[in-house]
Amino acid sequence: MTAPPTEAAPLHDRTIVVAGASMNEPPDAAPDALLIDLDRVVDSDPLRLCRETARRSPATAIIGFGSEDRMADGFQLLRLGAVTWVTGVSTESVEAISATLRGETLLAPRHAAWMLADFAALSDAAPGPDPRFNPTATEREVLTRLAKGQTPDEVAAFHDVETHLVNRHVRLALNRLHRHRR
Secondary structure (H helix, E strand, O other): OOOOOOOOOOHHHOOEEEOOOOOOOOOOOOOOEEEEEOOOOOOOOHHHHHHHHHHHOOOOEEEEEEOHHHHHHHHHHHHHOOOEEEEOOOHHHHHHHHHHHOOOOOOOHHHHHHHHHHHHHHHHHOOOOOOOOOOOHHHHHHHHHHHOOOOHHHHHHHHOOOHHHHHHHHHHHHHHHHHHHO
8 A cells, every 4th residue: 555645654565676786677576666776786787777667667666876976877867767866875865765655756956957957958959849848837946946955845835835746846847857768
């Protein structure tokens, strides 16, 4: 049973697979989450693993994590189907994973800025606006605020809405990038 986005979802009720050092194929059974640690996956292609898992198991939450110097690779995971990126592995990582499984979106300011740049580049390259791939005005505004360092809670408070609505706009924008990259 899946918990609603506003309730805490304990990790022990979830099927979570951690990508091993040589994991080359998505898991046979679709887990609730696939964790891809870019600092530890060395004998496989984590980007291919992310893309194939997103394609085969769209309900699986792909969570990338790694050190600060892997942020660019983390963004590639986000472009290919990951739902969040966590820097480093620590106690905060467990909470970040739990938050992701509750439907919250965690996005580093740098990733939000890169998403905006990606959308701008896609818009410049396209012959005309394609609403399937262009963010809405609200999605763009949320990404802009996140890129400036505001938290989803701060963006929600500014607009007098619930935080889960801000997270939903981020997920919708990520989905637009995923659809364009397939």
